[in-house]
Amino acid sequence: MFWVVLALSIVVWLAVIGVAIYAMRRNRDIASDHTGLWLILGGGVIIPTVVLSVLLVWSLGVMPTLREPSRPPALVVEISAERFWWRVRYRDANLVVDSANELRLPLGEPVEIILTSPDVIHSFWVPNLAGKMDAIPGRTTRLLLEPERVGRFRGQCAEFCGTSHAQMAFAVEVMPRAGFDRWIAAEARPAVPLAGAVLFETHGCGACHMIRGTAARGTAGPDLTHVGSRRTIAAAALPMREADLIRWIAHTEDVKPEVNMPSFAMLPRRDIEALATYLLALK
Amino acid sequence: MAGDEDEQELGTEVAALLWIALGPAIWTAHFLGVYITGAVLCAKTPAVALGTTRIVTVLLTLAALAMLLVLLRLAWRRWDVVRHGDILHEGDSVEDRHRFGGHAAFLLTGLAIIGVLMMALPPFFIDTCR
Numbered sequence: 500m501f502w503v504v505l506a507l508s509i510v511v512w513l514a515v516i517g518v519a520i521y522a523m524r525r526n527r528d529i530a531s532d533h534t535g536l537w538l539i540l541g542g543g544v545i546i547p548t549v550v551l552s553v554l555l556v557w558s559l560g561v562m563p564t565l566r567e568p569s570r571p572p573a574l575v576v577e578i579s580a581e582r583f584w585w586r587v588r589y590r591d592a593n594l595v596v597d598s599a600n601e602l603r604l605p606l607g608e609p610v611e612i613i614l615t616s617p618d619v620i621h622s623f624w625v626p627n628l629a630g631k632m633d634a635i636p637g638r639t640t641r642l643l644l645e646p647e648r649v650g651r652f653r654g655q656c657a658e659f660c661g662t663s664h665a666q667m668a669f670a671v672e673v674m675p676r677a678g679f680d681r682w683i684a685a686e687a688r689p690a691v692p693l694a695g696a697v698l699f700e701t702h703g704c705g706a707c708h709m710i711r712g713t714a715a716r717g718t719a720g721p722d723l724t725h726v727g728s729r730r731t732i733a734a735a736a737l738p739m740r741e742a743d744l745i746r747w748i749a750h751t752e753d754v755k756p757e758v759n760m761p762s763f764a765m766l767p768r769r770d771i772e773a774l775a776t777y778l779l780a781l782k
Numbered sequence: 783m784a785g786d787e788d789e790q791e792l793g794t795e796v797a798a799l800l801w802i803a804l805g806p807a808i809w810t811a812h813f814l815g816v817y818i819t820g821a822v823l824c825a826k827t828p829a830v831a832l833g834t835t836r837i838v839t840v841l842l843t844l845a846a847l848a849m850l851l852v853l854l855r856l857a858w859r860r861w862d863v864v865r866h867g868d869i870l871h872e873g874d875s876v877e878d879r880h881r882f883g884g885h886a887a888f889l890l891t892g893l894a895i896i897g898v899l900m901m902a903l904p905p906f907f908i909d910t911c912r
Binding site for chain 1: 869892896900903904907908909910912
C-alpha cells in the first residue's frame, strides 16, 4: 500500500511541477477564458476527484487484509496498564503465566498484545517495535507486532496518566525461540521456598503481592514470583540492585510520587534489608 | 421606500449566505449520522453492527444526495450562467451578488456531493468493528 501511494504521489507531484515549469516558460500570452476555465475544471476539480476516489476505493479494499496478522499469533500477551505499572499475562495453547513490568518476546513470531486499563487511559509504546496503542478503561484494544531482531528495547507509557506517568516504563527483551521457551517455563514455576517468605508475610506484603508457591496471594500489585530475575524495580524506575530495593521499600513516594504502594520506612532497617535480599533471591 | 429596499437587499444577502452554507451543512449531518451510527452500534451490538450501519448509510446517503441535487439545481438557476453567457459576476449590483451566492452554493454543493459519496464507502469495505 505504501509503495502504491508513494508511486501515485510522485506521478501527481511530477505532473504539478511539470505544469508549473511549463507555465513559467511559455510565452506571456494570456490564455483564453475558455482554456483557463477548462484548465481549472480539469486540473482543479476533475483530475483530483478521480485520483482521490480511485485511491480511496483501492485503499479501503485492501485495508481489511492489512489489519489481519500474516499468520496466527504464536503468543498472546494480555497487558493491563495500571497507575503506574504494567500487569502482564502470557497466554498460549498450553500455559498462562503472570508477570509484571517486563515483556519478553520470541524473535520473528507474530505476537498479539491485548491492552486494558482499570483506571485511566494509558498508552503502550515500544518505539523500536511498533506504534503506540492506547489502553482505555472499559475497552479492549490490541496491537500486533513481530520483532525482527534480538535485543532489549525500552517501552514507555505514552499517554499522561498521573504524577508518575514518566516513571511508568518497561523493558522488552526479544530473544530466540529456544531461550524464550526456557525463560517462560522458568517463569511459570512457583517460587523456590526461602526463609524470607515468612518476613514477607509477617509485614503484610502478601496482601497486595503474589509470590506463587507461598502464602502471598495478593493481586493489587505486581506479581513478584520471579522478581529477582527482572532487571528493574517499580516499572523501570530503578535498577534491580539491593540498595535500590531497600530505597524503594522504605521510600516509595520519593521514587514514584502518588504510587499506590505505601512507604515502609517504619519497619526495622534489618527487616527491610532482609526483604530486599529475599526479593533478589526470587530468580 | 429606500429603507424597504435596504431591508429587502439585506434579506437577499442573508438568504445568499444560507444558500452557501446549506450544502456543507447537509454534508456535515450525513457525516455525523453515518459516523455516530457506526460508533454506537459497534460499541453496543458488534455482532450485527455492520449490516445495520450499511442500511442506515444507504438511507442517509440517498436522503442527503436527494437534498443536495435539488440544492445544486436551485443554485445553478440562481447562478444563471446560461442566460448571462458568462460564469463571472464582478459588478456590485444586487443581481451580481445574487449570482455570486448561486455560484458559491453550486461549487460547495458539488463538493458536498463528492464528500457524501466518499463518506458512504467505508462501511461497505470494512469487515469487522475492530
